[in-house]
Amino acid sequence: MKYKKLPRHPLGFFPTPIVEAKRLSAHLNGPRIFIKRDDHTGLAFGGNKTRKLEYLIGDALLHGCDTVITGGAAQSNHCRQTAAAAVASGLKCHLVLGGKAPKTPSGNLLLDYLFGAEIHWTGILRKGEKIPEISQDLMTQGKKPYIVPYGGSNIIGAAAFVEATREVCIQLENLEESVSHIVFPSSSGGTQAGLIVGKRICDQDFNLIGIDIDKDHSGDSSYQEHIFKLAKATAEALEVEIDIQLSDINIRSEYVGGGYGVVGEAERYAIKIVAETEGILLDPVYTGRAMAGLIDIIKSGEVSRNDTVLFWHTGGTPALFAYAQDLI
Numbered sequence: 001m002k003y004k005k006l007p008r009h010p011l012g013f014f015p016t017p018i019v020e021a022k023r024l025s026a027h028l029n030g031p032r033i034f035i036k037r038d039d040h041t042g043l044a045f046g047g048n049k050t051r052k053l054e055y056l057i058g059d060a061l062l063h064g065c066d067t068v069i070t071g072g073a074a075q076s077n078h079c080r081q082t083a084a085a086a087v088a089s090g091l092k093c094h095l096v097l098g099g100k101a102p103k104t105p106s107g108n109l110l111l112d113y114l115f116g117a118e119i120h121w122t123g124i125l126r127k128g129e130k131i132p133e134i135s136q137d138l139m140t141q142g143k144k145p146y147i148v149p150y151g152g153s154n155i156i157g158a159a160a161f162v163e164a165t166r167e168v169c170i171q172l173e174n175l176e177e178s179v180s181h182i183v184f185p186s187s188s189g190g191t192q193a194g195l196i197v198g199k200r201i202c203d204q205d206f207n208l209i210g211i212d213i214d215k216d217h218s219g220d221s222s223y224q225e226h227i228f229k230l231a232k233a234t235a236e237a238l239e240v241e242i243d244i245q246l247s248d249i250n251i252r253s254e255y256v257g258g259g260y261g262v263v264g265e266a267e268r269y270a271i272k273i274v275a276e277t278e279g280i281l282l283d284p285v286y287t288g289r290a291m292a293g294l295i296d297i298i299k300s301g302e303v304s305r306n307d308t309v310l311f312w313h314t315g316g317t318p319a320l321f322a323y324a325q326d327l328i
Contacts, residue, residue, distance in 0.1 A: 007061075030298040031298065031304065034309070035278075061089065069145050069148065094145070099121060164198065183312070185286040187286065209293075210250060231244050266296070270292040
């Protein structure tokens with residue numbers, strides 16, 4: 001099915017590899033597991049946000065903006081990649097981060113500083129709530145800011161994962177493989193919305209399972225409803241007629257544990273076992289929790305040994321260094 005293409009500014013290395021995790025599968029006595037390595041997108045240690053930023057920065061440049069502004073937690077992967085994308089595109093970057101400045105920055109925050117981002121600390125507000133106010137201040141200074149939404153998750157960001165779905169389908173076809181499930185971390189909704197639309201455009205029947213990372217979702221509607229609305233709006237923007245139902249949004253919220261960024265035993269085990277069996281590093285906030293969810297789904301029998309799973313590694317490994325005390 002054809003769909004409208006949005007402006008795109010190249011920032012990453014695509015397609016990212018798909019590798020089979022044979023030793024992990026054997027350890028879990030589970031299904032075949034493939035891993036989509038979006039930790040190899042190439043921008044500032046990689047991550048799936050590079051995909052969204054190619055489209056968002058493309059839109060910013062199209063509108064003649066000279067500054068980008070976005071927000072997140074202190075160890076935000078999205079903010080780190082946004083800062084790098086801005087530098088690579090000749091733009092200034094302002095990051096609106098929750099918490100307060102530490103004495104010694106590490107992990108993603110260290111990289112934010114190295115990329116020259118101007119950081120605004122906002123205490124308990126970690127989802128960019130102060131962005132409109134800071135954006136207005138920048139405009140009074142004669143700047144033309146472009147607001148990149150939390151997680152890069154608007155229609156433009158979701159469209160990147162429509163293209164990512166097409167990328168995966170081509171790769172699997174070339175490998176002469178098919179998958180029954182795609183499992184991935186879901187937090188701001190753009191990745192999941194794009195995958196849902198992409199699945200329909202590519203006429204696929206695999207099950208999409210989003211592992212919820214954050215129990216503190218904002219807005220008046222549920223997180224499932226948020227993804228549903230974003231998926232429908234993305235399909236409309238891409239000028240494709242597909243029927244998306246609320247029931248298509250499979251979001252699993254039973255693995256949020258202590259909340260966003262709180263590492264528990266499940267995350268520690270998932271990170272350790274993937275490192276020890278495959279030599280692949282997960283991150284403590286997103287992929288560690290998503291893999292913990294996948295492991296539980298396998299052990300419960302929901303996914304059988306006859307299935308084939310694609311786990312989408314969305315990156316975020318620089319945060320490992322900031323969470324060392326929680327992992328060892």
